Amino acid sequence: xxxxxxxxxxxxxxxVLEEHGTAITKVFYQNMFVEHPELLDIFNETNQKLGRQxxxxxxxxxxxxxxxxxxxxxxxxVTQISHKHRALQILPEHYPIxxxxxxxxxxxxxxxxxxxxxxxxxxxxxxxxxxxxIQIEHGMYEAEMWEGFAPFKVVEKIVAATDIAAFTVxxxxxxxxxxxNIDLSKLNLTAGQYITVKTDPKNSDHLALRHYSLYSANTDxxxxxxxxxxxxxxxxGLVSNYLHDELQVGNTVLLSAxxxxxxxxxxxxxxxxxxxxxxxxxxGVTPVLSMLExxxxxxxxxxxxxxxxxxxxxxxxxxxxxxxxLESAENVQKHIFYFEEGQILxxxxxxxxxxxxDIYVCGSMPFMECIIDGLTSLEHGVDSVHYEPFGPKxxxxxx
Numbered sequence: 001x002x003x004x005x006x007x008x009x010x011x012x013x014x015x016v017l018e019e020h021g022t023a024i025t026k027v028f029y030q031n032m033f034v035e036h037p038e039l040l041d042i043f044n045e046t047n048q049k050l051g052r053q054x055x056x057x058x059x060x061x062x063x064x065x066x067x068x069x070x071x072x073x074x075x076x077x078v079t080q081i082s083h084k085h086r087a088l089q090i091l092p093e094h095y096p097i098x099x100x101x102x103x104x105x106x107x108x109x110x111x112x113x114x115x116x117x118x119x120x121x122x123x124x125x126x127x128x129x130x131x132x133x134i135q136i137e138h139g140m141y142e143a144e145m146w147e148g149f150a151p152f153k154v155v156e157k158i159v160a161a162t163d164i165a166a167f168t169v170x171x172x173x174x175x176x177x178x179x180x181n182i183d184l185s186k187l188n189l190t191a192g193q194y195i196t197v198k199t200d201p202k203n204s205d206h207l208a209l210r211h212y213s214l215y216s217a218n219t220d221x222x223x224x225x226x227x228x229x230x231x232x233x234x235x236x237g238l239v240s241n242y243l244h245d246e247l248q249v250g251n252t253v254l255l256s257a258x259x260x261x262x263x264x265x266x267x268x269x270x271x272x273x274x275x276x277x278x279x280x281x282x283x284g285v286t287p288v289l290s291m292l293e294x295x296x297x298x299x300x301x302x303x304x305x306x307x308x309x310x311x312x313x314x315x316x317x318x319x320x321x322x323x324x325x326l327e328s329a330e331n332v333q334k335h336i337f338y339f340e341e342g343q344i345l346x347x348x349x350x351x352x353x354x355x356x357x358d359i360y361v362c363g364s365m366p367f368m369e370c371i372i373d374g375l376t377s378l379e380h381g382v383d384s385v386h387y388e389p390f391g392p393k394x395x396x397x398x399x
Contacts, residue, residue, distance in 0.1 A: 002128045007069050009121035014065050020109050021058035028057070028105035036097055041207040042088050061102075064129050071132050080261055082133055086140040087196040087259040088209055089148060095130040102126060140259070145187055146171075146180050149198045149254040155222055157249050161310075161317035163229045164283050165244050166215060168222040172252060189217040191290035192262040192360075192388070195225050198254040201242045210239040213286035213362075213388075214258065215318065216293055223255070226317070228283035262388040264291050268358050272331075275303035277359040279345075279371055282310050284363030285317050287388055289325075291360060296328045304329050305353065309337040309345050309367070347374040355380065361387040 002010075017024070033040055060081065067073045103123055107114045152169035160166040171182035194211045201208055212225040229244045230237025247253055268274055276295060278288040285308060295302060306326060310316050316336070326332045337343040350371070353359070359380060361371050368387060375385050 002068055002124050006121040006124045009118060010065050010068050010125045013118060013122075014062065016110065016113070017058070017062050017065055021062055022055060024102075024105045024109045025055075025057040025061070027108050028101050031104060031108075032097065032101040035101070037206075039094075039097070040205075042090065042209060064125070068125055068128070071129065078132060078136060082136045082140060083259040083261055084211070085133065086137050086144065087194070087211060087256050089256060090137070092134050092138075095134060099123070099126045099130060145257040146182050149196075149256050150180050150182060151252045152223065152255050154247060154249050154251050154253065157247070160215075160226055161283075162314040163231075164226055164315075164317045165229070166224065166226045166318075167243070167247070167253075168224050169253060169255070170222040184219045184222065187219050187223075187258075189214060189219060189223070189258055190260075190263050191217040191294035192264070192287045193217070193258040193260040193290075194287070195223065195258050196256040197239065197243070198256070199239050199242055201238050204238055208239045208242075211259075213283075213290075215286040215289045215321075217290050218293070223258075226283060226286045260287075260388070262287055262360075262362075262386065264294060264360075265358055265386075269295060269298050269302070272299070272301050272303065275305055275354055275357050277305040277307065277353060277357045279307040279359065279361045279363075281308070281345075281363035281367045282315065283317060284361075284367070284388075285322075287362050288360050289318055289322060292322065292325050296325050300329045301331065302329075303331040303333075305333045305335070305357075307335045307337075307345065309339065309343075309363075312338050312340045345371070347377065350374045351378055353378075353380075356384060359385045361385065 029043075033043075060077070063074055063077065064071065071078070103119055103126065106122060107119060110118075151172040153172050154167055154169050156166075156168035158166045170184065172179050173181050191214075194213045196209055196211050199208050199210075212227050214224060215226050216224045218224075227240050227243045230240040243253075264276075268276070278292060280288045292304070292306070295304065304326070306322065308316070308322075316338075326334060335349075337345045357380065359375065361368065361375075363371070372385065372387060376382075
């Protein structure tokens, strides 16, 4: 544990971090990528451009500074981030690189205000924080279903909506190029998890890694995940367009093992008093679709409220699959919102949800912010609202 002196110094810097945190993390990323351009193969370029990665890192650093004397308080957040790290294959040797450039950025932004005493205290604090991440991630690496990125062959590709492609892949077990013997029947996938795809797009100087949610935890036909073509707001998604246009049945793609802690509350699956509420938008339907499948398979009697929003009928993903699963449940409400038809999922509608309720939310960052703010203002407890935004999770705050 960090010394009392270090804890006091770091805590005293919290107001400065709140004021300059994003500027510090921006400088941090710039300097680190200049010295270690290979790390551009790991970090999401879109999140960098939009400032999401900087905001997430600043939030994480600030939270650690506030709770340095008891980092166990942050275990849920650390675990969420560690899942991403394991999926991206971030290793212990990466942490000293991050530490060096984080301290350098603090010094660069704060100038003379960053005294040797402050920098030394933050060096000790960072080592303490890094050790926690490394320890948790070690356990995740030990438990991963296969090592690193393994080759999988596409056996099915379908159109789930106008802008969403759904893939089914099976492991390549031919013993060539160090392929692993991955037995689909022995994989224990959890509804709500995601896989990570590694690609080498022709129009990029770097490898590109992206997370995509499983839309089913069933592996009878293979591992199933979905990808939305990201061409909105003058942005052309590097990986999503590659997967839509280039990855076809018979092709091979590299995947790391499923990760993530967005999962149904196991203690509530078998009971029928607290209803299960799924709220999603667009491709955010994928993880909650897998959860719906898991729930109706385990206990079809539990009340389910299904809420889905998208642009229009053409963008409505997995509608037939959802309807089939809902038909298997005995107590169902289904609510669909098409934005183009003026159907808005607002606080007035959210206020119709029962309390207590077990609520799972997934979608774009703006959608998430709106729904989470609404549920919080309507006094749904933090423990009853579970979420998975498609972006750095620490950049979205609850409560």
